[in-house]
Amino acid sequence: MKYVDEFRNNRVAQRLSEEIKSLARDREMTFMEVCGGHTIAIFKYGLRDFLPPGIHLISGPGCPVCVTPTGFIDRAVALSRRKEVIIATFGDMIRVPGSSSSLREEKAQGADVWVVYSAMDAIPVARDNPDKKVVFLGIGFETTAPTIAATILQADRLRLSNFFVLSTLKTMPNALKALLEGDDMGIQGFICPGHVSTITGLGIYEFIARDYGVPCVISGFEPTDILQTLYMLTRQVGDGVAKVESQYTRTVKREGNPLAQKTMMAVFEPCDMEWRGLGIIPGSGLKIRDEFVRFNALQHFDVEVEPTRQEPGCICGDVMRGAKTPLDCKLFKKTCTPANPAGACMVSEEGTCATYFKYT
Amino acid sequence: MKTDEKITLAHGGGGRLSRDFIKKVLLRYFGNPILSELQDSATFDLTGNRVAFTTDSYVVKPLFFPGGDIGKLAVAGTINDLAVVGAQPLYLSCGLIIEEGFELGQLERILGSMQETARKAGVKVVAGDTKVVEKKGADQLFINTAGIGLIRKDRCLSPVGPGIGDKIIINGGLGEHEAAVISSREGFDFETEVVSDCVPLNDLIQGILKVSPNVKWMRDPTRGGLAAILNELVEGKPFGIRIEEAQIPVKEAVKGICELLGFDPLYMVNEGKVVLVVAWEDADRVLKIMQKHPLGGESRIIGEIVPEPEGKVVLKTGVGGHRVVDMMVGEMLPRIC
Numbered sequence: 001m002k003y004v005d006e007f008r009n010n011r012v013a014q015r016l017s018e019e020i021k022s023l024a025r026d027r028e029m030t031f032m033e034v035c036g037g038h039t040i041a042i043f044k045y046g047l048r049d050f051l052p053p054g055i056h057l058i059s060g061p062g063c064p065v066c067v068t069p070t071g072f073i074d075r076a077v078a079l080s081r082r083k084e085v086i087i088a089t090f091g092d093m094i095r096v097p098g099s100s101s102s103l104r105e106e107k108a109q110g111a112d113v114w115v116v117y118s119a120m121d122a123i124p125v126a127r128d129n130p131d132k133k134v135v136f137l138g139i140g141f142e143t144t145a146p147t148i149a150a151t152i153l154q155a156d157r158l159r160l161s162n163f164f165v166l167s168t169l170k171t172m173p174n175a176l177k178a179l180l181e182g183d184d185m186g187i188q189g190f191i192c193p194g195h196v197s198t199i200t201g202l203g204i205y206e207f208i209a210r211d212y213g214v215p216c217v218i219s220g221f222e223p224t225d226i227l228q229t230l231y232m233l234t235r236q237v238g239d240g241v242a243k244v245e246s247q248y249t250r251t252v253k254r255e256g257n258p259l260a261q262k263t264m265m266a267v268f269e270p271c272d273m274e275w276r277g278l279g280i281i282p283g284s285g286l287k288i289r290d291e292f293v294r295f296n297a298l299q300h301f302d303v304e305v306e307p308t309r310q311e312p313g314c315i316c317g318d319v320m321r322g323a324k325t326p327l328d329c330k331l332f333k334k335t336c337t338p339a340n341p342a343g344a345c346m347v348s349e350e351g352t353c354a355t356y357f358k359y360t
Numbered sequence: 361m362k363t364d365e366k367i368t369l370a371h372g373g374g375g376r377l378s379r380d381f382i383k384k385v386l387l388r389y390f391g392n393p394i395l396s397e398l399q400d401s402a403t404f405d406l407t408g409n410r411v412a413f414t415t416d417s418y419v420v421k422p423l424f425f426p427g428g429d430i431g432k433l434a435v436a437g438t439i440n441d442l443a444v445v446g447a448q449p450l451y452l453s454c455g456l457i458i459e460e461g462f463e464l465g466q467l468e469r470i471l472g473s474m475q476e477t478a479r480k481a482g483v484k485v486v487a488g489d490t491k492v493v494e495k496k497g498a499d500q501l502f503i504n505t506a507g508i509g510l511i512r513k514d515r516c517l518s519p520v521g522p523g524i525g526d527k528i529i530i531n532g533g534l535g536e537h538e539a540a541v542i543s544s545r546e547g548f549d550f551e552t553e554v555v556s557d558c559v560p561l562n563d564l565i566q567g568i569l570k571v572s573p574n575v576k577w578m579r580d581p582t583r584g585g586l587a588a589i590l591n592e593l594v595e596g597k598p599f600g601i602r603i604e605e606a607q608i609p610v611k612e613a614v615k616g617i618c619e620l621l622g623f624d625p626l627y628m629v630n631e632g633k634v635v636l637v638v639a640w641e642d643a644d645r646v647l648k649i650m651q652k653h654p655l656g657g658e659s660r661i662i663g664e665i666v667p668e669p670e671g672k673v674v675l676k677t678g679v680g681g682h683r684v685v686d687m688m689v690g691e692m693l694p695r696i697c
Binding site for chain 2: 001004005008009010013014043044045046047048049050104105107108109117223224337338339340349357358359360
């Protein structure tokens, strides 16, 4: 397929592989791919076959479903039990286990749960069901936040009074900072998320290179994109420099997408946010501004949420920080499978555990 | 399963949960030597003949999609379940569950397409049943078909099971049925030229069995796709399978939909494809026969049975790396067939 096959070319990949090997020689290097999309690509295309044994890749906290805390799922479950509520959500969220239930189980018992492919698709659901209250589960990073913001603006224009967003939207910079502060893995470079950067631009990573001396390269998602990114990271490490570069120049602009940023910040403001595995990180979330408070499900609904309970033995949190791999987990492939996930990392396509399960 | 557990869509999805459900619940009640084989059709001796018998229910949504409709699917799907065990399909039953208020005109269109598909495949619908349920008691129309066929002694699968060195052959591109159905669903606002591959395969398969006594295994990659059937083949066996992405046919338009929606053709539903394991010495001959058939023009050898890793399917990716291909992870889109 045009504009895809070019990036999956075997000869280009081999050539990059040789370049990486000659730069790295037998040095040990550890790079983190922040985004779940990169984790998938690395496994799906078998990219580790192209790397010297000294280059280690660890997966980071860039899967939106995975970093969603259990308490958020519990709240969504509690809301779904209300007769007047329709939950509209991206499909993966349905299977994420909460403390004692999941949206899938609630759906089987009669809860009204709709899968939508974009936040905007929840608007007609609200319009066509005026006697119901539609709650969209706002998950994701700088990638989904602008479209969710645009959806709230649209609901505002349509004067919808039965549309709400339950937000656990997150932003990358402070999460990466928290990772580096608590870094016991010796991260020597970040493969930075391509889609987040399309919105934010390069600026959000500057402090990582400057203050922590860790190289950052924004990467596309095709096999030769990732290999080229690894080549660029290896070269920075070899040269003893740390800077922010973009490999994904065909999509990412230095300043990002200003319109999307403006839309996002018109509706949301920064807040402290809980990340599964990382705890509460200051200034790493987005909450709905007071101006749009009538769309905030957190304010509108007074529901009792059960106390949070985590599956004993689940190490999703450590996997999310890159401190452990799924292979270190006692539950992995035994009691925790995609059909019966113990933790969120096994649910999402982009989850590290699901990726290991599927491709190893 | 605990008794307070509820049935979810995943129990019918064709992935691991479905398989566990069949093994742990259904076989507990119905288990017998014939059923426990868990083939696409049951095969047994009846008054001196080897008979194949199967049933399948069709709940596809929407009822009409590019390349077919629920009626064509209900006839072709059951015929194919018979054909892949080596049977010549003969008779079908047709059970209709209709929601009150369903338009007669639409029903007749669907029945016409069943008639046409059955006629072309040389199969007769000889028994039937109609039930109408109240509004919302069912979604428009569900169809069940059961089928019976005969396995000729001179046209059956090799009694020697698959072994190392055998070749794996498919008759064409992956994913066309699923791509056609989802692209015609509400909520997917894009146009595509993909049409469902939904078609009876009995003529193609009988043609293969006529020339080669060395076809060792055959399946149609419906729910769970190619990945599911290859994994079922190697499960617990002292060999593995190696397939090459570069050799696996996938139409450009299907690739486009996969890129857009994050699907993998290896897991997508097909309704007009058959995958064969053929002894290596017969593989080229079988391939040529298949390529001459109208339903096999795109046939390819996509891989082979290898000594290791045992029990696993390994894919050589287009870019040149390797990865394990497991069964469906997570859920299929519901009501695709």
